[in-house]
Amino acid sequence: MSNLEDKIVQNMGENPAIFGKLLLNNSIEIQSSVFSSDKTEIICISHENLLKTVDFLKHHIETRFDILFSVTASDKFEFFEVIYHLYSSILKHKVIVKTILDKINPEIHSLTGFYQAADWHERETYDLLGIKFLNHPDLRRILLPDDWKGYPLRKNYIMNDERLIWNRR
Amino acid sequence: MKDLSGTGVRGDLMLTEEMIINIGPQHPSTHGVLRLIINLNGEIIKSTKPVIGYLHRGMEKLAESRSYYQYLPMVDRIDYLSSFFNLASFCYAVESIAELKIPRRAEYIRVITMEFNRISSHLMWLASFLLDLGATSPLFYAFREREEIIKLFENLTGARMMYNYYCFGGVKRDLPEGWIKQAQDLCKKMPKLFDEYEAIITNNPIFLERTKNIGILTPEKGIEYGITGPNLRASGVDMDLRKTNNYSVYNEFDFNSCLAYNGDSYDRYAVRIAEMRESIKIIEQAIEKLPGGSPEKLKIKRANCGCKNENCEYCGYDSQLVAKRVNLVAFKPPKGEATSYVESSRGITLCYVQSDGTQKPYRVKWRTPSFSAVQILPELINNRPYSDLMAIFGSLDVVLPEVDR
Numbered sequence: 001m002s003n004l005e006d007k008i009v010q011n012m013g014e015n016p017a018i019f020g021k022l023l024l025n026n027s028i029e030i031q032s033s034v035f036s037s038d039k040t041e042i043i044c045i046s047h048e049n050l051l052k053t054v055d056f057l058k059h060h061i062e063t064r065f066d067i068l069f070s071v072t073a074s075d076k077f078e079f080f081e082v083i084y085h086l087y088s089s090i091l092k093h094k095v096i097v098k099t100i101l102d103k104i105n106p107e108i109h110s111l112t113g114f115y116q117a118a119d120w121h122e123r124e125t126y127d128l129l130g131i132k133f134l135n136h137p138d139l140r141r142i143l144l145p146d147d148w149k150g151y152p153l154r155k156n157y158i159m160n161d162e163r164l165i166w167n168r169r
Numbered sequence: 170m171k172d173l174s175g176t177g178v179r180g181d182l183m184l185t186e187e188m189i190i191n192i193g194p195q196h197p198s199t200h201g202v203l204r205l206i207i208n209l210n211g212e213i214i215k216s217t218k219p220v221i222g223y224l225h226r227g228m229e230k231l232a233e234s235r236s237y238y239q240y241l242p243m244v245d246r247i248d249y250l251s252s253f254f255n256l257a258s259f260c261y262a263v264e265s266i267a268e269l270k271i272p273r274r275a276e277y278i279r280v281i282t283m284e285f286n287r288i289s290s291h292l293m294w295l296a297s298f299l300l301d302l303g304a305t306s307p308l309f310y311a312f313r314e315r316e317e318i319i320k321l322f323e324n325l326t327g328a329r330m331m332y333n334y335y336c337f338g339g340v341k342r343d344l345p346e347g348w349i350k351q352a353q354d355l356c357k358k359m360p361k362l363f364d365e366y367e368a369i370i371t372n373n374p375i376f377l378e379r380t381k382n383i384g385i386l387t388p389e390k391g392i393e394y395g396i397t398g399p400n401l402r403a404s405g406v407d408m409d410l411r412k413t414n415n416y417s418v419y420n421e422f423d424f425n426s427c428l429a430y431n432g433d434s435y436d437r438y439a440v441r442i443a444e445m446r447e448s449i450k451i452i453e454q455a456i457e458k459l460p461g462g463s464p465e466k467l468k469i470k471r472a473n474c475g476c477k478n479e480n481c482e483y484c485g486y487d488s489q490l491v492a493k494r495v496n497l498v499a500f501k502p503p504k505g506e507a508t509s510y511v512e513s514s515r516g517i518t519l520c521y522v523q524s525d526g527t528q529k530p531y532r533v534k535w536r537t538p539s540f541s542a543v544q545i546l547p548e549l550i551n552n553r554p555y556s557d558l559m560a561i562f563g564s565l566d567v568v569l570p571e572v573d574r
Contacts, residue, residue: 037507038265066392069519070536085508085519085536089392089406092413096508117395120544121536128229143222143573152230153532 017041019095022062028053040096047082047099047108054097054114057086064088065095068111071121073101073129075155080106080131101131110136128153187215192558194223200297201569203543205558212554217547224573232533237263237337238497240530245331247535248571250293253279253286254513256335258520259533261416261509263337266524267502269495273487274460275339276418281352281455282325282334283417284448288359289318290514291441294566298438299370301563302379307370314362317355324348337500339491349456349463356456359449363442370438380434384549384561387432394548395541398516400565403440404432410512422454434564441566461488501528515539515566537571 020033020043030053031044045053057065065086074081080101087094101108110133111118122133123142130151133139141148150157193204202223208216228247232240244259245252257279264271271279296311319329324345326332334341370376386396388404401408409426411419427443429436461467461483470483479485504526511518516538523532542565549561 037268037505038262038509040508067395067397069395069517070521070534072521072534072536074523074532083521083534085521089408092408094510115395116393117541117544120540143225145222152227 019043019057019063022060023053023056026056026060028056036096040094042096042098044098044100047101050097050099050111051109051113054084054086054111057095057097058114062091063095064090066090068115068117068121069094071111071118071125073125073131073153075129075153077155079103080129082108082125082131084111105132106130107132107134109134112136127151130154194220200563200567201572203567203569203572205546207555207558209555212556214550214553214555214558217550219543219546221543221569221572224570226570226574228535228574229533232530234529236498236528237500237502237530240533241336242331242333245333246570247574248513248515248518248537248539248568249330250568251286251290251514252330252332253283253334254511254518255520256332257283257417258509258511258513258518259522260335260337261511262507262520262522263502263524263530265507265509266505266522267337267495267500269338269492271339271492272460272489273418275490275492277455277459278340278344278490279335280417280419280422281452281459282322282332284452284455285318285321285352287448287514288445289315289322291445292318294441295366295438298563298566299376301559302376304370304373304376307366310362310366310369314359321348321351321355324351336491337495338493339489341490343464343467343490346465349459352452353456356449356453360446363445367442371442377435379557379560380438380564382431383434383557384553384564385431385433386545386549390545390548391432394545396516396545397538397541398512398514399427399440399444400437400516400538400542402427403429403436405430410510410517414510414512416509416511419451421458422451424451434560437564437566499528501526513538515568515571516541535574537574539565539567539569539571542567543572 017033019041020030023030023043029049031046033041033043036042057063065088067087067089069085069087072083074083080103082099082101084097086097099108108131110122119137120142122136123139125131126133126139127141127143128151140146188209190207190209192207194202204220206218206220207214228243231243241259244255247255292311292315296308299307322332323329325348326334386400386404388406391401391404391406397408405428407426407428410416412426424447427440427447429440467483467488474481474483477484502524504524506523508519508521518538519536521534522530525531546562550558
């Protein structure tokens, strides 16, 4: 654990990883805490710890992340990255939570228990990237038609669907 | 028979069998192509199922096969009524990856155009909202002023709707000669014109009857669903990224975030009218403080000065338009990721860009405020009479291309 804390401090330079340290101090395991190019803290956690971490971040008095801006994912060839943008309307700060999922049968717990907003955002992620959200109340396609084949935002998606034939005229 | 719905409509006048009605996708009052499947019990809406996706153009997939500069004009089309905000959020995200610091003159021009865009977007909303409620004349009032703003934009960018005016590191060209005078005249005129709208709308008894205490959005519900912008501020939550997030140069201006506390349709109207007045205040301050001053003055001063000093008021960095001319073909931001949060006219537009160090973005994610506004619609209109549907849905200011992307 101490190694990890050293790593965080080195990564940060002058910016202290506030939320990463807070999570460590409350004995919630995180994998790393880095900063994105626009100085927002990114906390990487394992997907088993997601519910625990989000529960902590939503209710702890120093974090109070009460708004979920978006749920999205990115196909990184070897794995999927699921990305949550959180914001606190009370303390006016923001954080990004990231988890990593396997390429085969990607499944993760749904956040609909914490944020109603997660409902449609998770449906969108399921629609475009095919990530299954467990315990989601209504996991259907949202933007694409129900009978669409494949998940377009995956990098191995082949764009030769017969319904796209008008595009090649 | 007792009152089943709690809305004061007598139960014995209602039909007992529920009826399913399909509204849209092509329907004039859905502001685009939204489909609603509504379960009616007499006049009362029992359940609602919004169906979206009819305008899905795959904006996120298109980004992956285009270079950054090829994708830039497409960004306008995400929300055609407030193009500048989309451009700004994509530019801010890419700029923070590429670590381009924007000159202050470009930032000021961005703020001026964004605030004008906010007014024109709110005017469009005002026109269509009151048209939904059956009032025709506000449309002509609102379009009269919107036309003047659009003419300003046409003068500046050459386009009336899809501006494509910002580029990475700044803006594409300077203000044309005489533009500042036109903008100042318009700013002087605007508050009186807003008074005109208020004179015909605000105390109109029919308008009050149809919007007061209708579609009440509690702050807890709004936050739970991720509603942002004027819709949330009408419920009394003070969340304005221009105040707290300090993107661009908003911290240099004196303005208030407009709040109302009931969260009904009327409050959403009141907040937007107040926001237009605040935008005028910001534009006036921005024009006054514009680094380098008017383009005519800047041209002469720069020719006379020619000192090439970094801190010079006229030929220094801050009075430039673009930070660094980037090569349009070979523009490659380094590996990294960034999110930009922009307070657009409808709420918070979030653009998340992942770059893998090549010419094309690896992943672009758009989070748009209207998406959440459509999601909360069933909460607001269930157990209300059918006639309230448009009074509630119209007040949320949903633009469908933005929902579907």
